Amino acid sequence: MGHRHGHRRAARSGGDPARKPAGLAGLLSLLVLGPAAMQGPLPSNNTTHVHVFQQTRLADVTVLGRGRPVPGWRPSRLNARYHQALHLARAVLDDASPEHGPGGLRTQGFLLDMNRLFEDFVTAALRDALHGTYHTVRFQDGHHLDEAAAIRLRPDLVLYGPDGSPCAVADAKYKTEKRNGCPETDLYQMLAYCTALGLGAGHLVYAKGEAPHAAHRVRHAGPVIHQHALDLEQEPAALLADVEEVAQRMTVD
Incomplete structure (x- = not known):
């Protein structure tokens, strides 16, 4: 999984994009887009506000191909705000689910009607x-x-x-x-x-x-x-x- 770097991205993130961990954008894209992120690029003709917003925010994301290994990442102070999301994304990619008991994964529960x-x-x-x-x-x-x-x-x-x-x-x-x-x-x-x-x-x-x-x-x-x-x-x-x-x-x- 690659990540294109540019001045606009650096200005928006408030830091050096080259110091971002490999796979960060890809793992976050799964949380935002769901399984569709594994299938291929976002449709360019989708005009709904939600998808246009997602396309803009994830313009630099390279889609993880089916069957390819999940890129690793390293926790740091630069990505501290994403730690919980990344751990949860990795659990989803590993086809795992949280259980009550000792562990390092923190999640927020919710109910579906x-x-x-x-x-x-x-x-x-x-x-x-x-x-x-x-x-x-x-x-x-x-x-x-x-x-x-x-x-x-x-x-x-x-x-x-x-x-x-x-x-x-x-x-x-x-x-x-x-x-x-x-x-x-x-x-x-x-x-x-x-x-x-x-x-x-x-x-x-x-x-x-x-x-x-x-x-x-x-x-x-x-x-x-x-x-x-x-x-x-x-x-x-x-x-x-x-x-x-x-x-x-x-x-x-």
């Missing part, structure tokens, strides 16, 4: 999969179950056709589907969505299940409630392919 994280992933992935289908995707779009508009509904995703009318609805559930099917409360919720939107089908997306797909037709000519189970342990490409299958079913129903 997995329900929200899974919901955001599923809805965003479905939106991307439905791009170019002449449909409009809306997240958490407000509707009402009753004519008096007293009972509010907020499905995770509603798909609208070219004429602006609802044509599909989906809800993500970060839970494991039961052996005898999805929880009854989820079915009732989806039935309410389908009834309020006037749809003949609804889609429940789970984090894991017994089968990739199953369906339940409500009695007396009611809607069909589909349940989809995603395997989150598979490779990203395979996971996104499964999401595309869900999107295809949504446009067919």
Whole structure:
């Protein structure tokens, strides 16, 4: 891993860039960019504020190629502010994780709302999969179950056709589907969505299940409630392919 040196970099860092430890920028880039930093250079056509800021700050970073050894670094007073970040980055590169007990690695704990994280992933992935289908995707779009508009509904995703009318609805559930099917409360919720939107089908997306797909037709000519189970342990490409299958079913129903 190399590092280009220049006067502008020296002025910004407040010190001699030649005295920076080898691999410092690369290890920090992993913390900022995540696994994408291992795949290749940042896309030059990304115009979002976050990525533009990252590209500017990491303009002098050389990407660490897959399979290459991680460069070493030496603690010093010049890089003292980065010590904790570098130790954490090295733990990530070594595929390690902190545990309670004696040791020299200091980390800060945080909690993730997995329900929200899974919901955001599923809805965003479905939106991307439905791009170019002449449909409009809306997240958490407000509707009402009753004519008096007293009972509010907020499905995770509603798909609208070219004429602006609802044509599909989906809800993500970060839970494991039961052996005898999805929880009854989820079915009732989806039935309410389908009834309020006037749809003949609804889609429940789970984090894991017994089968990739199953369906339940409500009695007396009611809607069909589909349940989809995603395997989150598979490779990203395979996971996104499964999401595309869900999107295809949504446009067919």
